[in-house]
Amino acid sequence: MSDMKQENINNTKYDIPPELEAQVHVTTLDKIYNWGRRSSLWPMMFGLACCAIEMICTAASRYDFSRFGMEVMRPSPRQSDVMIVSGTVTKKMIPQIVRLYNQMPEPKYVVAMGACASGGGPFKEGYNVVSGVDKYVPVDVYVPGCPPTPQSLLHGLITLQRKIDAQSIKEVRWYQKEPIEALPVPVLGPDIMDPRKYEIFKAQMLQEEAQAVESAAQAEQA
C-alpha cells in the first residue's frame, strides 16, 4: 500500500482543499491501473524442471510471495497474468508452452526463470533442448541462477512489477487498434520447426536447386 500514500498519489498537481484531503485522491489513470495489476499478479501454476521446486519454495512459508500479491497460482492459463517458465524448455515441450502462452489473456507477462529458460543453461548443447524460451515466446524478465534462489525469483518478480509501473495505457499493445496475432505453434518434424522460419527452408531449397542446375549445366559443358 505504500504507493497509495497521499504524497505519491497526489502528484497530479491538482490542489485539493485541506478539508477534503482524507476523502479525495486525485491520481492518473495509468497509476491506479498499473497499481491494481501489479499488486495482484497471478502466476500460472506451471513447473517445468528443477526451478519449479524453487518456485514452490518461493510460494511456501519462508519466502512467501503472497506478500507481493502473487499467492493465487492458477493452473489454467486463462486465469493467469504471468507465466514463470521455470526450467529447461525442451523441443518436445515448446509447442505446449507456445500454446499456453497464446491461451493466456492480455495483459500477460513471461518470466524466464533460471539459466535454462533464459538461454539453454547447462543443457544448451542437448539435441532436445531449446536455447532459451525467448526464441519462441517474448520474455519480460530474465532471472539468472541454476536454479535461482527464492530471493532472486522474488527480485525478478519485483522487477516485473517495476516494469508494469512504467507502462502506459496509451501505449500498451492490448489497447491498440490492431488485433494481437497469436504466436505460431512450432511443429514437431525431424527436428522442431518454427513456422516463422519456413522462408529459410525455401531459400535453402532454392539455393540447392540453383546449385543442382548449375552443376548440371557444368556437367553438360564438360
Place this chain on the structure above:
Amino acid sequence: MSEQTLASAANVLEKGELLSRFPGYVTRDERNGYQGYIIKADKLLEIVKAVRDEIGYDYLSSVTGVDYLPEDMMEVVYHASRTIGGPPLTLKVQVPRNNAVVPSLVPLYPGADFQEREAWDLMGIRFEGHPDLRRILMWEGFASHPLRKDWKEAYFEEDGKPFKSRWPDGHVWRAEDKNPFGLNVSYPEGFNPETWTPDKDALLYASLSRSQGGSESGLRTEPVLVNMGPQHPSTHGVFRFTVILDGETIMALKPVMGYLHRNHEKIGERNTFLQNMPFTDRLDYFSSMSNNFGYALAVEKLMGVKPPERAEYLRVIMAELTRISNHLAAIGFFLNDLGAFFTPVLYGFEERELILDIFEAVSGSRMMCNYFRFGGVARDLPEGIYEKISKLVNERLPRKIDELDLYLTNSEIIRGRTEGVGVLTPEQAIAYSTCGPVLRASGVPYDLRRADPYSIYDRFDFDVAVRYHGDAYDRYLIRMDELRQSVRILQQAVRDLPEGSIQEGKPQYQVRVPAGEAYGRVEGPKGELGFYVVSNGKPNPWRYHVRAPSFINLTAYESMCVGNKVADSVAILGSIDIVLGETDR
C-alpha cells in the same frame, strides 16, 4: 542362510551351469575391466529364463545399450538382481550395429518395457517381440537415434570437453550464430516442411486402443479418451498420460514422457568424469546428494579408490538428510494430489528448508549441491553446522515427523481415498522392476542399503521399512516409516562422525579413470538409482547411463490404475512419487 553362502551358491550355479549348460552360447566377458557374461542373441530368452527361475535372479534392475562404434557393435547390457539380496549379475548381448535386433525380455520381465523402448528410441536397438515398441523420450518422426555415436546434434562442437574454443585461449562464441536458423536445430538434407505431416500421437492412440482391446482403426464412440498433462497441476511437472475411460473407470492408460528429456546421457558422454557430477544433481532435483552418491560410487569402482572414514560418514549424513527432505516433499505433494491443497506441503517444506540450509552451508547451493567428489567430498562441515545437524536430527525432526504423522495418518479422508487404491502385488512389483518405497510397500523388503550394502551402511542399526498391502496408503505409510529410519541412521552417524581427512589423495580436476565398466547403485529416496559408466581410458566416459527409479516405477503405473476411477490415477501417481528430471533425463 547368510548372504555369504547364498552368493557363493549362486556363483557355483553360474560357473558350473550357465557356462556348461549352454556351451557356445554363454561366455565370460573377458575384456579388461569388464565383468559378467556375454550371451548369444538367439538363445537369450531361454538362458535368461534359466537365470531367473533356476538361479533366482528374479529382479531385472536395468536394461541399456552401449554403442561400440570402433568395434562396429551394439551391446545390450542387463543387470539382474535377486530380491533376497546380493550383488547384481551382468548379462550382455552383442549385435552388429547396422542390424541391431535383440529379442525382447518383456515376456520374462515386464519391467524391461520402458527401458527397451528407451534403448530403441535413443540407440536404435530393435527389440523383437516387444509388445509396443514406440519412441518414448523423443517424438515419433524425430530424425535419428540420438545416442548413436555417429550422430551429431546441431550444436555439436567436439567429442570431448573441455572444448578447444573455450580452453585454454577462451574464444567463446554463440552456437546460435553459426546455425543458419539461429536455433538448436538440424534437418535432413532437402527437407521441405510443407510436405511434412506430423504424427500427432497416432501411434500412441493406436497403442492405447490396442491395450484396451478395441479395434486399431480408431476409437469407438462410448469410451472416452482423456489426455492429462503435460501441463497439469497433479502431474508433478511435465508428465503426461492418456487414458481411456468407461464412465469414470480407467480401461487403459499409457504414460507419455520426454517433455523434460534434457539429454543427460549424450551430454554426459562429452563431459569429463567430474563435469558430470553437477549434472547428476539435476536428475532427481529433490535429492541431489543421493544422485551424487550413486555416480561417485560408479566412478570410484572404476578408479578403485575408497573415500576416508570421515567422508563416508558425511556422505551417509547428506544422503539420509536428502531422503528426509525428499519424503517430506513427497508426502506433501501426495496430499496435494488428494485435495489437501498445499497445507501439508507447507509443513513439509518448513523442515525441508532447514535441511536445505545445511546443504547450502556445506556445498554452497540449496538444491544443486555438487558435493561429492571421487574419493571424498568437496568440503568439510563449516563451523557450527555439526551442531545444527545434531540438533535437527536429535530434537526437531523426530518431533516434527510425529506431528505430521498425527495430523495425517489417521485422517478419514486420506484413508478413504487411498486404502485399497492402486494395489500392486509383490509378484507384480518384482516383475515390473519397481523399486524403493513402491516395491517395499508391496511387501518386498528389498533395500539396497541392506541387500547389497554400499559405503558404510552395514554399520548402522536400522530396519528396512516394509508394508504389505501394496496400495497407495501403504506407499504413504512406508515413507513415514522411512523418515523415522533415516533419523535413526542420522543419529548414529552424527554420534560416530570421526575426525580426519575428507578426500582420498589430492583433489583432482581431471581424474584418471581406467578402461572398463562399472554399475554403481544406491538406494535413493525413490528407489534403486544406478549409474552404468563405461570408460575407455579417455578423460570422457564412453557411455553414461542412469537407471532412473522414477522412470522404471512408472512401468507399473498402468497396471496399478486399470480398473480404478480416473480421480484415483492422480492419487496413485502421487504415491509413486516421480520426479520428471529423472524420468525423462
